[in-house]
Amino acid sequence: MTETAFRSGYVAIIGRPNVGKSTLINRILGQKLCITSRRPQTTRHRILGIKTEDDSQLIYVDTPGLHIDDKRAMNRYMNRAAASSIDDVDVILFVVDGMNWTDEDERVLERLRTSAKAPVILVINKVDKLSDKEVLLPQIEKLAAEFEFANVLPISARKGVNVDQLEQEIKKLIPEGELIFPEDQLTDRSSRFLAAELVREKLFRHLGQELPYSITVEIEQFDEENGMYRIGAVIYVERDGQKSIVIGKKGELLKSVGKDARIEMESLFGCKVFLRLWVKVREGWGDNERMLKNLGYNDEL
Ligand SMILES: Nc1nc2c(ncn2[C@@H]2O[C@H](COP(=O)(O)OP(=O)(O)OP(=O)(O)O)[C@@H](O)[C@H]2O)c(=O)[nH]1
Ligand SMILES: [Mg+2]
Helix, strand or coil, X not given: CCCCCCEEEEEEEECCCCCCHHHHHHHHHCCCCCCCCCCCCCCCCCEEEEEECXXXXXXXXXXXXXXCCCCCHHHHHHHHHHHHHHCCCCEEEEEEECCCCCHHHHHHHHHHHHHCCCCEEEEEECHXXXXXXXXXXXXXXXXXXXXXXXXXXXXXXXXXXXXXXHHHHHHXXXXXXCCCCCCCCCECCCHHHHHHHHHHHHHHHHHHHHCCCCCEEEEEEEEEECCEEEEEEEEEECCHHHHHHHHCHHXXXXXXXXXXXXXXXXHHHCCCEEEEEEEEECCCHHHCHHHHHHCCCCCCC
């Protein structure tokens, strides 16, 4: 009997904002790691999601959506984080949203044409939204003529349709190799980072359209005490008026954000969590490279 060789490598997930990149990585991992929301530009930092199985270790790289508007320092940071993820990976997943092809998708494609060295799989996501699946075929043909994709797969990350097949196709393109991370490691990010992200996600959920674009979360305290985590997080907004929106009437909104974030932290960390939230104003942080660095927006990795 011949043993199949172990495979390991990196898979970058790229695309414009809001196409479902983070939803896809969570679906593949079978666990909520990356935050998602209905609003574009949810993911701001690169994050690794590691899936180790008997025959392979695949390291997925979730990236911020590549977008055209880069007037603010934060947007430039996000575009850099996404663009540089194309380098040094074994496979690239280019995720698009069903039939909604936009100028931003076109930009991503241009970037792939100029700098992709690894094979690219075109992932047409959100096919559950299409009542008439027939429309997909001409779309696939049209896009396949634009670039030499290693494969084109329609999927639904939310419903889990065709995701197993996608994983099989990815594996075929991954080289033989040893474990890169310990087999029980899920991500490269710290619990502190994940805690801040969960607070940010709940702010997205509870604030909806009222969400100030420039909102960020910094963990000030993260202590382990008698088997539980004591976490203190500061929510930074840019103006005084935004502070009252985040706090809500009689503090109700902030309370709900804290409760939902705490519940998910407890499930992610597997222990009881005591969470406290504050809201502070820090003017112009999203425009200022130095303040961004202080808030953890570093070009690391
Ligand atoms: N109907 C449908 N919705 C989906 C699917 N996948 C993702 N979504 C939704 O699309 C929205 C955006 O999903 P995200 O995973 O946050 O998208 P993203 O590409 O990571 O976005 P950014 O981080 O902003 O670049 C969310 O409301 C998801 O629930 C899908 O297969 N079907
Ligand atoms: Mg995302």
